[in-house]
Amino acid sequence: MAENRVTESGLMISRVFDAPRELVFKAWTEPERLAQWWGPKGYELKIAKLDLRPGGMFLGSQRSPEGHVMWGKFVYQEIVAPEKLVFIQSFSDEEGNTIRAPFSGTWPLEVINHLTLTEDLGKTTLTLKGGPYNAADEERVTFEGMRPHVQQGFVGTFDQLDAFLAKT
Structure with missing residues (x-):
């Protein structure tokens, strides 16, 4: 039976960006900024919707360099600008209906993310x-088995965020 909880073996990533917290928060919450850095390197993000409110949704598609398209969504649970975002992330179809991941029939339908931003001397720590x-x-077993790959993917995505922030 499924429980409404996060597994204790989830992931945690922390990274310091040489940018003020307000700017990092905007990079996560403004479509024109998010489209410039989110996702795997070489992928193009097209944002269909970004409704930044509790219960609101981000819906977008990522196109691989080979032309493969995947849709995904965030459903926002909590927003405290500019310090916190909590959202449930899922693969979806273009209407925003949750679907199974294209790479695994046992990947979790929903992954919850708690993003916090703290600032010290103009630098922002993202956790x-x-x-x-x-x-x-x-x-949960599938997620745990893929956790190193998920963490590696976030490292690459955060590298892109770092490069975006350096240009801004």
Whole structure:
């Protein structure tokens, strides 16, 4: 039976950016900024919707260099500008309906992410904690097995955020 919880073995990533917290928050919450850095390197993000409010949704598609398109969404749970975002992330179709990940039939349908931003002397520390949400045991096991790859993916995405912030 699925429980409404995050697995204790979720992931946590922390990174310091040489940018003020307000700017880092805007990079996560303004479509024209988010489209310039989110996702794997070489992928193009097209944002169909970004409704920044609790219960609101980000919906977008990523196109790989080979032309493969995947849709995904965030459903915002909590927003405290400019210090906190909590959102449930899922793969989706273009209408925003949650679907299974294209790479695994047992990847969690929902992953919750808690993003916090703290600023010290003009630099922002971003901390991301996340893991399966409303997940079956099999989904939690799949997530745990893929955790090193998920962390590596976030490192690459945060490299792109760092480069974006350096240009801004």
